[in-house]
Amino acid sequence: MTAQQPLVDLRDITVSFGAVKALRGVSFDLRPGEVHALLGQNGAGKSTLIKVLSGVNQRDGGEVLIHGKETNFRSAQDSRDSGIAMVYQDLSLIPSMSVASNLFLGREPHVGAGLVRHRTIHAQAQKYLAEQGFPIKASARVDSLPFAYRQLTEIAKALMGDIKILVLDEPTSALSAGEEEILFKTVAEVTKRGVGVIYVTHRLQEVFRISDRVSVLRDGRNVGTHNTSEITMEKLVSEIVGPGHERMATDTLSVEEGDRRSAFQDDASVRSTAAPVVELRGVRNSRLNGVDLKVRPGEILGLAGMVGSGRTEILETMFGLRKADEGEVLFEGKSVRWRTPHQAIAAGVALVPEDRHLEGLVLEDTIAANIAMPRLPHLTRAGLFSKGEAQRRAKKAVADLNVKAPGIHTRLQNLSGGNQQKVVFGKWLTPEPRLLLLDEPSVGVDVGARDEIYGIIRRFARNGCAVVVVSSELVELQLLCDTLAVVHDGRVTTCVRSSEVQGEERLHHLVQEPAR
Structure with a gap:
């Protein structure tokens, strides 16, 4: 193979799915x-x-x-x-197995009678991860890892061959x-x-x-x-x-450069003096170490921090996925102890999770079915499901959020990532929540759909909803949020107005400072 000869050369490739030319x-x-x-x-x-x-x-x-x-x-x-090694957005790991077992899946060293050398696998996997600089324990179960570490495990697996x-x-x-x-x-x-x-x-x-x-x-x-x-x-x-989309191009460029004056920033947003929608007072559990936090109506609060800092766990505690072993969670001024997400949803709390494929959607089902799922009690009367009302809500969500799909009976697996994410938001349109929790809301979303999703988030806030955003993109937090809370080791260490943080470097410094 000469230096000029490509490893891959794809020439005039055409692919169709039915009448659709992809x-x-x-x-x-x-x-x-x-x-x-x-x-x-x-x-x-x-x-x-x-x-x-x-x-x-x-x-x-x-x-x-x-x-x-x-x-x-x-x-x-x-x-x-x-x-050829492929690393897709949809991870191919087996959640119930260890990192080491996933890395060696299909190429396990065996001893007699087909038995697997688990100690050898774990030792070799840990050595390999250390050499590559991946901060992951080979013995950890995949489903116990934050999503980012699962992604790193998938990449490590691809590189082993x-x-x-x-x-x-x-x-x-x-x-x-x-x-x-x-x-x-x-x-x-x-x-x-x-x-x-x-x-x-x-x-x-x-x-x-x-x-x-x-x-x-x-x-x-x-x-x-x-x-x-x-x-x-x-x-x-x-x-x-x-x-024909020059305005979108200009706005997107502003996002990439971190320009807070872009069209995504709501210049009218001001600090609210209203009573908080949600308040955490000294909340502790297995992952949180005394969190104090308030979010008011119409406020967008961003949680910034390293992976494993406790950002996602704060959302999970607000949503009833985790208990507050100590301290107090107040929702609209009343102390609450939700035991399940169902109780939080009934009270007016909504969650857009980090992994939409695993936790936010049923990809094999339709748009209409997915939008109906968290609202089944509202759509059921005397034990009968109101199919007509469910379809009406789905059509409204598709229209309001500009979901690009042939119709509400389209299966989610046939939609692009941006349109799938819009459907996750669409689940919470009717009735609109009082508290919206967003974990990495623009993951895998293109520059055009990101613009639309930011607009959806701002619309919730303008309607009086309190919004909490977790994002690994610090520029995104600066663009979207009125207030920024830095999370480290299960605590909120700093809380500032976004306008007070000059540039992404300053926010990086705030996020990393406690770790030094």
């Missing part, structure tokens, strides 16, 4: 030792293209050349056998700044060995930091391939959103 003559190549970023809005064709490379989707036309040879993968195993081509689909979607550094360092190391990396992301700042080239898909076509050093952020955003 790819329309897309060409894309990957060279040894480079990082080639693949961008586009949800539904542009990125996932379809990488699934052609993985053997999951079969092409209708075009050629796939691997190491210069025409190839026709019939299965994911064919792709793996050719030295003899790979030549690595495909990363939204790899930093739930990673903190420190964990991103681990990933970027790992990518740099594998490219030194000649491995080519296809990097799918919606975070445009990463593209300029990590990639050598960038390709943009829009409506199933490749609308541009550039050397990263030769394209501006503005030009890149314009290619992603397409002609």
